[in-house]
Amino acid sequence: MSLRKPSAVLPVAALALAAVLSGCAPQDAKTDGAAAGASGTTGAAASCAPGALATRTAGKLTVGTDKPAYDPWFSEDKPENGKGFESAVAYAVAGKLGYPADKVGWVVAPFGKATAPGAKDFDFDINQVSISDERKQAVDFSSGYYDVRQAVIALKGSKAAGAKSIADLKGAKLGAQVGTTSLDTITDTIKPSTQPSVYDSNDLAKAALKNGQVEALVVDLPTAFYITGAEVPEAQVVGQFAAAPKGEQFGLVLDKGSKLTPCVSQAVDALRADGTLAKLEQQWLSDAVSAPVLK
Known part of the structure; x- marks a missing residue:
């Protein structure tokens, strides 16, 4: 996920x-x-x-x-x-x-x-x-x-919220749910200068964003719009990443x-x-x- x-x-x-x-x-x-x-x-022999x-x-x-x-x-x-x-x-x-x-x-x-x-x-x-x-x-x-598509959401007014490129996110404190392609996007695409924070659930990740423990989260794009529109209105969608090759x-x-x-x-x-x-x-x-x- x-x-x-x-x-x-x-x-x-x-x-x-x-x-x-x-x-x-x-x-x-x-x-x-x-x-x-x-x-x-392959070799689908099962009756459907x-x-x-x-x-x-x-x-x-x-x-x-x-x-x-x-x-x-x-x-x-x-x-x-x-x-x-x-x-x-x-x-x-x-x-x-x-x-x-x-x-x-x-x-x-x-x-x-x-x-x-x-x-x-x-x-x-x-x-x-x-x-x-x-x-x-x-x-x-x-x-x-x-x-x-993966996307970044950040607290309004934070440095991460003003990011225009992947390079602008490298110094940000980022977070994502454990075991997800969102976390892979942080480590493999953004490659931040500090280790990202990893959470067992979305609820914990969102709480960390609200509390300012992280500046930004990486999530899939529809979830990004929902979180910023309904759950963490003090955050905004910064941008999305290009589709994986x-x-x-x-x-x-x-x-x-x-x-x-x-x-x-x-x-x-x-x-x-x-x-x-x-x-x-x-x-x-x-x-x-x-x-x-x-x-």
């Missing part, structure tokens, strides 16, 4: 399970849904008969995500309400797999645990988890359902070697192809339209 996982207040609208979406305004160039590479999809998959509970689909479940990816910390981009995507994928909303259940899956080796208590997890070769050693990924995408997380991976990837690919992912992104993430690119 890019800091969730963690922008202007995003609209909250009723979920239309038939709607779904792909790559909207924040990204200048889109990558194909399978570009980041789903794992476990609607509603008859080898799920943890017969006839039901169990979806995992972290708690709290943050806006704009979820709404009201209730993944089951179908509101927010990732909740809507989860139900759209479930529908493609043959599971109506009343056959979908949710479990709490902390970000670090969801991507670690070991058996899972969900059929798939949705939690702003970026697809990476390193993570593929421990878990399977579906095709990508969202094309990611290979493209960064969020993918659904599955148990390593899961028989469900090919079916879940097929569902995501179908939602991208029919425009559902793009519609959902427009519905739930449309406020994150632009931010200057830091170079």
